[in-house]
Amino acid sequence: xxxxxxxxxxxxxxxxxxxxxxxxxxxxxxxxxxxxxxxxxxxxxxxxxxxxxxxxxxxxxxxxxxxxxxxxxxxxxxxxxxxxxxxxxxxxxxxxxxxxxxxxxxxxxxxxxxxxxxxxxxxxxxxxxxxxxxxxxxxxxxxxxxxxxxxxxxxxxxxxxxxxxxxxxxxxxxxxxxxxxxxxxxxxxxxxxxxxxxxxxxxxxxxxxxxxxxxxxxxxxxxxxxxxxxxxxxxxxxxxxxxxxxxxxxxxxxxxxxxxxxxxxxxxxxxxxxxxxxxxxxxxxxxxxxxxxxxxxxxxxxxxxxxxxxxxxxxxxxxxxxxxxxxxxxxxxxxxxxxxxxxxxxxxxxxxxxxxxxxxxxxxxxxxxxxxxxxxxxxxxxxxxxxxxxxxxxxxxxxxxxxxxxxxxxxxxxxxxxxxxxxxxxxxxxxxxxxxxxxxxxxxxxxxxxxxxxxxxxxxxxxxxxxxxxxxxxxxxxxxxxxxxxxxxxxxxxxxxxxxxxxxxxxxxxxxxxxxxxxxxxxxxxxxxxxxxxxxxxxxxxxxxxxxxxxxxxxxxxxxxxxxxxxxxxxxxxxxxxxxxxxxxxxxxxxxxxxxxxxxxxxxxxxxxxxxxxxxxxxxxxxxxxxxxxxxxxxxxxxxxxxxxxxxxxxxxxxxx
Amino acid sequence: xxxxxxxxxxxxxxxxxxxxxxxxxxxxxxxxxxxxxxxxxxxxxxxxxxxxxxxxxxxxxxxxxxxxxxxxxxxxxxxxxxxxxxxxxxxxxxxxxxxxxxxxxxxxxxxxxxxxxxxxxxxxxxxxxxxxxxxxxxxxxxxxxxxxxxxxxxxxxxxxxxxxxxxxxxxxxxxxxxxxxxxxxxxxxxx
Numbered sequence: 001x002x003x004x005x006x007x008x009x010x011x012x013x014x015x016x017x018x019x020x021x022x023x024x025x026x027x028x029x030x031x032x033x034x035x036x037x038x039x040x041x042x043x044x045x046x047x048x049x050x051x052x053x054x055x056x057x058x059x060x061x062x063x064x065x066x067x068x069x070x071x072x073x074x075x076x077x078x079x080x081x082x083x084x085x086x087x088x089x090x091x092x093x094x095x096x097x098x099x100x101x102x103x104x105x106x107x108x109x110x111x112x113x114x115x116x117x118x119x120x121x122x123x124x125x126x127x128x129x130x131x132x133x134x135x136x137x138x139x140x141x142x143x144x145x146x147x148x149x150x151x152x153x154x155x156x157x158x159x160x161x162x163x164x165x166x167x168x169x170x171x172x173x174x175x176x177x178x179x180x181x182x183x184x185x186x187x188x189x190x191x192x193x194x195x196x197x198x199x200x201x202x203x204x205x206x207x208x209x210x211x212x213x214x215x216x217x218x219x220x221x222x223x224x225x226x227x228x229x230x231x232x233x234x235x236x237x238x239x240x241x242x243x244x245x246x247x248x249x250x251x252x253x254x255x256x257x258x259x260x261x262x263x264x265x266x267x268x269x270x271x272x273x274x275x276x277x278x279x280x281x282x283x284x285x286x287x288x289x290x291x292x293x294x295x296x297x298x299x300x301x302x303x304x305x306x307x308x309x310x311x312x313x314x315x316x317x318x319x320x321x322x323x324x325x326x327x328x329x330x331x332x333x334x335x336x337x338x339x340x341x342x343x344x345x346x347x348x349x350x351x352x353x354x355x356x357x358x359x360x361x362x363x364x365x366x367x368x369x370x371x372x373x374x375x376x377x378x379x380x381x382x383x384x385x386x387x388x389x390x391x392x393x394x395x396x397x398x399x400x401x402x403x404x405x406x407x408x409x410x411x412x413x414x415x416x417x418x419x420x421x422x423x424x425x426x427x428x429x430x431x432x433x434x435x436x437x438x439x440x441x442x443x444x445x446x447x448x449x450x451x452x453x454x455x456x457x458x459x460x461x462x463x464x465x466x467x468x469x470x471x472x473x474x475x476x477x478x479x480x481x482x483x484x485x486x487x488x489x490x491x492x493x494x495x496x497x498x499x500x501x502x503x504x505x506x507x508x509x510x511x512x513x514x515x516x517x518x519x520x521x522x523x524x525x526x527x528x529x530x531x532x533x534x535x536x537x538x539x540x541x542x543x544x545x546x547x548x549x550x551x552x553x554x555x556x557x558x559x560x561x562x563x564x565x566x567x568x569x570x571x572x573x574x575x576x577x578x579x580x581x582x583x584x585x586x587x588x589x590x591x592x593x594x595x596x597x598x599x600x601x602x603x604x605x606x607x608x609x610x611x612x613x614x615x616x617x618x619x620x621x622x623x624x625x626x627x628x629x630x631x632x633x634x635x636x637x638x639x640x641x642x643x644x645x646x647x648x649x650x651x652x653x654x655x656x657x
Numbered sequence: 658x659x660x661x662x663x664x665x666x667x668x669x670x671x672x673x674x675x676x677x678x679x680x681x682x683x684x685x686x687x688x689x690x691x692x693x694x695x696x697x698x699x700x701x702x703x704x705x706x707x708x709x710x711x712x713x714x715x716x717x718x719x720x721x722x723x724x725x726x727x728x729x730x731x732x733x734x735x736x737x738x739x740x741x742x743x744x745x746x747x748x749x750x751x752x753x754x755x756x757x758x759x760x761x762x763x764x765x766x767x768x769x770x771x772x773x774x775x776x777x778x779x780x781x782x783x784x785x786x787x788x789x790x791x792x793x794x795x796x797x798x799x800x801x802x803x804x805x806x807x808x809x810x811x812x813x814x815x816x817x818x819x820x821x822x823x824x825x826x827x828x829x830x831x832x833x834x835x836x837x838x839x840x841x842x843x844x845x846x847x848x
Contacts, residue, residue: 233844244761458807465809477678477732481806484730503806504730505792509848520789525730581680 003226004065004515005033006106010136012122014210015055015114017138023108029517030600033064033108035091036491036531038080041111042089043534043604048541049615052082053209055115061102061175061215062109064493065514068100068223068304070235072242073495075100075303079175083201085186085355085404086423086447089538090206092190092198093490095302098217101173105219110136116211118142119150121164126219127171141213144168150213153393155179156348160214161193168216176214177204178350183394184208185402187355191347195317196302199352201424201446226516234510238502242306245501247461252309252497253299255288257321260428260456262287267460267469268565269433271426272329273378274361275419275554278430279563282334286324294336307497319343319353325428326357331364332378342388349392355404358425360387362405362417371412419552422447422544431555433565434459436467436475439575440483442549445535451496453483463500472571476582484528491531504528530599533583533591537605541612546589549576658735658812659686663693667737667815673800674716677733677808678726681705685715685722717776721802724781729788731804735811738800739819741826746797752822753845755835759821765848766793766818774799790848793818 005028012019024041031040038060045058059081066074077099083090102110105126112122119141126135141150144167148155155163160176174193181188181204188204189197198204225231242248251259264270265283272280284290291311295318301308311318319327319339327333327342346353367376374397376383390398400408405418405425419426424447431438436455441448450456457463458478467475485504489496492511504524512519539548550556551572559569580587584595596605659675662668673692676685683705686692690699703711703719705726712719722734745752752766767787771780774796784802787794793803793814801818805811828835 230844230847233841236841240761464805465807465813467807474677474679476680478806481730481732522729522789578680581682582678584681 003224004511004517005108006103006221007108008106009062009109009111010107010124011111011113012136012138013114014112014116014120014122014138014212019136028108030527030530031534032488032491032511032527033067034062034076034078034093034491034493035080035487036527037064037109038062038078038091039089039531039534039538040604041109042080043538043608045111045113046082046538047611047614048089048538048608049543049612052084052087053206055210056113057082059112059207059210059212060109061098061112063099063102063107064491065511067493068103069225069514070232070304071494071510071514072235072238073302073305073307073498074493075305076493076495077102078490078493079190079198079203079207081203081206083203083423083446084205084209085202087542088422088446088544089535089542090201090203090446091490092200092203093493094190094192094196094198095305095495096173096192096194096196097303098173098175098192098194099493100223100303101217101219103219103223104221105217106221107217107219110215112207112210112212114210119211119213121168121213122215123168123172124215124217124219126217126221128220150182151179153179153183153349157191157195157350158348160191164214164216165193171218171220172216173218174214174216177208177212180350180392180394180402181205182208182213185351185391185394186404186407187352187359187391187402189350189352191350194303195347197347197350197352200355200449201352204350225514227513231510231513234506234513238498238506238510239306241501241506242498247463248307248497248501252307255292256296256299256309256311256318258288258291258311258319258324260288260321261324262289263460264429264433266564267433268560268563269430269437269460269469270325270329270428271419271430273332274330274358274365274417275426275430275552276365277562278433278560278565280329280332282329282332285334286328286336286339288321290336291318291324295340302495305495307495309497313340315340315344316347317343322428323353323357326354326361327384329428330357330361331384333381333384334379335381338381338385341385345385345388345392351388351392351402354427355425356388356391356401358419359401359405359408360384362409362419363387363401365417366409366412366414369414371414416553419554420448421551422548424448426552426555429456430560430565431551431570432560432568434469435472435568435570435575436469436479438551438555438570438572439475439579440479442551442572442576443479443483443579445532445539451486453479453486454496455479455482457482457500461500464503470565470568472575473578475575476579479579480529480582481525483532484525487528487531488524491527526599530601533595533599534601534604536589536591537596537601537608540590541608546576546580546587549589658808659692659695661812662735662737662815663691665816665819667739667819668692669738673735673737674718674722675733675735675808675811676716676719676722678705678731683722683726685719687714688716690716720776720778721781721784724785725788725802725804728785729804731788731806733805733808733811735803735805735808735815736800737803737815737819739815739822741822742795742801742819743798744826745822746795751846752795752818752825754821754825755828756821756824758817759824760839760842760845762814762817763791763793763821764845766791766795768795768797770797
């Protein structure tokens, strides 16, 4: 009997609605679930060198062995696909009930291939008494909800949920592309019916390219563990660790993630005004204390979460730290109400707040430099809210922002002002004040991201211990460990915030008790390493290389002139050299044959290599979408300032990415 | 940190060693160095799994350090001779703390046995075999190997271990029968 996993997944062809059940116990064992299982299935079914929006590319939703158990912060699932924003393999994950329902429907994963002939809802009804064991149907939207236009900008997240719930009946949980995603915005997120976002990378646009309006799942099967008694004991121990850690027991519950604002600022690591400075004087107005005292009406958490970091405010869910930074410090706006309204609009229309805030910040800098030919300045909160709406609705100047700063800045002839790595915008930690975080951004497989291996712990919070945040040597080991830990948490489907309180050691024991497998801490690190290397192999096959492991020129060449991080230049080449050696990769950042063999990835590596020959007609590699557009814009300066010509509306997302 | 180890009594004058992993290299203390008085030249760099001339200067326990790096997720290793821990290791096959901090951080530390207790393959294999189940492993009659993601983490665990061992030792010495205050504490034996 299978414990911890259901032992069943579904491969669904959207072209004709055919669904086929399968199981890959070898991949479950080696990649665990969630992100890892999804990445492994991507390598099985996907084409790294072809366009990311091609129907043949898979899109995967998967749960993990801890999803829906009593383990703290474990009600999560992953979405894995290709990002139109970065061109890399990409995943996001969220809490809420969807992952729990997926497992209760008897499924570990859903693999979507092809493209539906019309907008459709994938309906999985795994409730007992229904078609056994799980009924998967592709239902045309016009039959289910005939009166709506899926591309109507007014069809917001809450309207989508309300409409689908009313038509599908009770018991279903939903994942759906936001309306911005449906309209093809590369910043368009995925949303769940319980208001969670899978924000980054444009996964909403990726799922929309398959004309999937939503995935709905219902289930009522039990979720078991191999050794329930031991599992509960370990959960009790995990809860003790969470209660004993002030980050998870006090800071996040009381302030939410906004608690970081003052801490990061005081370290000179809060980037402001499009990363021009770390000495911005508006922090007190938008910090965790301000959010608590001026806005917070209560708090809430995802399914099964003990930490409950979400702020409840008058207009819905309050802004997180990254959002406060993106619409606040990055844009020079120090008004909480404005930031919250931008946050609310992004939730309703489904735009990633980090990416959009970073893009507006870039536009503000260009505006102040007189490049845009229109008035736009840092600190203009009124204009910021207008731009959010325009970006969401795909109209006016704001429409130019919905594909991220790399493309936007290039159109105006200043690609150097886009703060991104591999097409993904840098989040709210300035590498000039946290050198290890810079290495984390540069080496992340999905572009600049703090969630792939967060050096916030060792560089600012002292978790597991404090290191010199300006040191350039000796950090590859802890970063690699944290990158693997993040991959394993994403694959077990546990929130990374729990990782502030306990690490792989306790997690591996919980996984062992849940699955009945013998899983040591070393095994979990090996799983994380396997996932990381397979993502890397995918990206290499897609055309990425060591030259993409870098940071924006502003970060490397313009040290801060004042504040706690003044005059602290980063030696990224030295850090990368050490990092590649720590990973057992060649100097060009490619996993060597011995490493591939050690991780048991020979089959996947050979398959990806052979498929890297299978290219699009333009034969330049699908993974280079943003770079191609940036290069094209640079070569075509007269076009600067105009949105590129191309199909609008439904066909927009079928652009050559 | 070396000075802290000496001052706190975790090592005597020339005992103990420590290393950190840096990519495919490791930095390890020099053979015969004094942890309480480490100088820059006492830190020897050599290969994580391959010798170079640095091996002539490296700690005599480098074989065990390399084996640990090869078989665990450790990024740093600290080897000390905590007196109370050594005493307990002479009589027990595992050391289970009875105090609060030790319970939170260690839960259970295995004790292994080797005939040749310095720089032997036998010792390296015995220790790495058990470090999969704990961040610490005690070699009977010799000392403690502690691992961590950072050296400071390994030092913290070593320090907590010796404090816990001392509490067990004093409790036994005083003839006290502890009143249990922890839920499910009997399960730490299966940790």
